[in-house]
Amino acid sequence: MTNKKKITIKDIANVLNISAAAVSKALHDDSRISEKTKKAVRQVAKNLNYQPNHLASALRSGKSKLVGVIVPRTNSNFFSSVIQNIEEVLNKKGYNIIITQSNESYKKECDSIDALLFTQVDGIIASMANETVDLSYYEKIKSKGIPLVLFDRGENDLNVDYIGIDDYKSSKIIVEHLVEQGCKRIAHIGGFKRTRIYNNRIKGYIDTLKKYNLPLDQELLIETNLSIENGRKKMLQLLNIKNRPDAVYVAGDYAVLGALQVLNENNIKVPEEIALVGFGNEPFTDMLTPKITSVNQHSEKIGKLAAETFLNHIKKKTVTQELNKQILDAELIVRDSSYKNKTSLK
Amino acid sequence: MTNKKKITIKDIANVLNISAAAVSKALHDDSRISEKTKKAVRQVAKNLNYQPNHLASALRSGKSKLVGVIVPRTNSNFFSSVIQNIEEVLNKKGYNIIITQSNESYKKECDSIDALLFTQVDGIIASMANETVDLSYYEKIKSKGIPLVLFDRGENDLNVDYIGIDDYKSSKIIVEHLVEQGCKRIAHIGGFKRTRIYNNRIKGYIDTLKKYNLPLDQELLIETNLSIENGRKKMLQLLNIKNRPDAVYVAGDYAVLGALQVLNENNIKVPEEIALVGFGNEPFTDMLTPKITSVNQHSEKIGKLAAETFLNHIKKKTVTQELNKQILDAELIVRDSSYKNKTSLK
DNA sequence: TATATTTGCTTAATCGTTTAAGCAAATATA
């Protein structure tokens, strides 16, 4: 029953009375092997149900054909979609991917990097944990000469390829949209400034407020990790200040969900009393009452670009990496939570 | 800058003027190597920043220390949590995991299996795609003698280890809860019968209805894939029958979300007019208005058990696999959507 | 003291593939 003996190129070679080297070359479509032999080899390989030993070829060639992917978590639509697209592109080129979750923990991220390096991955595509400030582990990847591509949460200081959206511009579009809706006191529940993308969103928020001569109230600008719980907490905090905001732009969909819960629980009308905008366009933003305006981060495109960027690296064989930012325009999806005109969007 | 040369055991051997074999043995704490030499080897290994070449040892030993995990998708809390726990247990034993998503597609699942076999994984832990009926690809895994552990969506016909919850009993608990709330016409939007877990849920639903002498109306029992869209469609279908149900038990949280949207849009009061129960205890069930009653599937425990079951297989070196079901009791989390007593659960 | 056992290493083969180097036969070029 169990297919005991493993078939190797030697077995194929024996059948055809040629050398193992010839078989290897035939299977790789080497130009120095006759078409006739190639056909015969392929046929025998099929008959014997030959499966190449990936470990052997990886050892010999020094290429494992594995790519490591590190994400803060997989259970968000953004990351799972990015991963799916990375996989799609890389599978076509014969790569498999190893996914690891950092759970926003710096320690777990370091462990993941060690594990991936140990597995001899040919490259790493990563989005950093919220906690990560020390970049030495990422430097370790670079120093080993392993291609590193960052997306979404990246650090320019590393001088590696980066793919992400234009966070500054996204904030600008969001604030302008809220201004159009007649909002005058726009709050921002943002991520931590130390993370570049959140810093850019904060900058975009501040600059656009200035542009429209709106109050830049320090009470209205909050930094936090963007969990649901903190979304709730920070929204409550905003409700408790004397001069409440009439709009809240939250830099993450999970946090905006927490914020909405608090507003619903306190019977505050959204968007009439307080308009709400999230970030990430997670599917659930379209499922809540009211549906939440959010920003589509083009996860498909980011995933594809990340994979292609890695492939380019491999092709070019450039040892030196340099900062190469690919910035996409995000797209604001306006839904009920921020649309005050008479006719509902529903 | 770039650490060009890779350090091998040979380099360590050269420094100490001993053979590579001695180094290998020293690093594996072989009893035939003197404590003195071991210490020296460890020290030099550290100094040179030696990283064992996983591919070489994997090739020689025939063990890749990689485990493949196949899930329908990673962006559900259930699967991502299972994965996280599998990873935790296996990492401790020196294994890394390769995660692949089938996206509920049979073809993608087959491709994943091929890719994992190609990568020479030491085992596969999987939850089947909705589409999967043909088990020949899973037989392929078995026939290669690679340990296979199934969870959640498994097929007894494969006669391999299986970890899941007691679906029949879960349905029983749900229906009894609804009966307690005074519901008389309980509908079930279920998964496809061909998938064992959904079949068991359907059976539990039917049997419990019988037990309480409730009508077993064919109009009230619907099979579907449990997407949000189908949750909407099937709920609409239920609303359009002459004698509407007063409770709907949906076999998946995404579908129950769609159902709730439809009820909200039609201003049908939940749970007063129609009570609603989901399955899976996805975090969003706790975030909607009203919060949805759902079933906790113990993803943490399932993940841990799956990993441990794989490890046991490796330890026992049993070539033959046999059906070994580990069934956990699920837990009903009662929330507003099905709780009709005066005092809200909020 | 002679023999047996243990200790601490070395040598060399091996895992399955890739690949540089080489060589004879076939074909092209002069």
Added chain:
DNA sequence: TATATTTGCTTAAACGATTAAGCAAATATA
């Protein structure tokens, strides 16, 4: 016809670790 090139393979050495077999020196046993 003589020489150069191309074609189609073979041989053998890697890749980096593990491991069976073996051997000399140290230690134990009789």
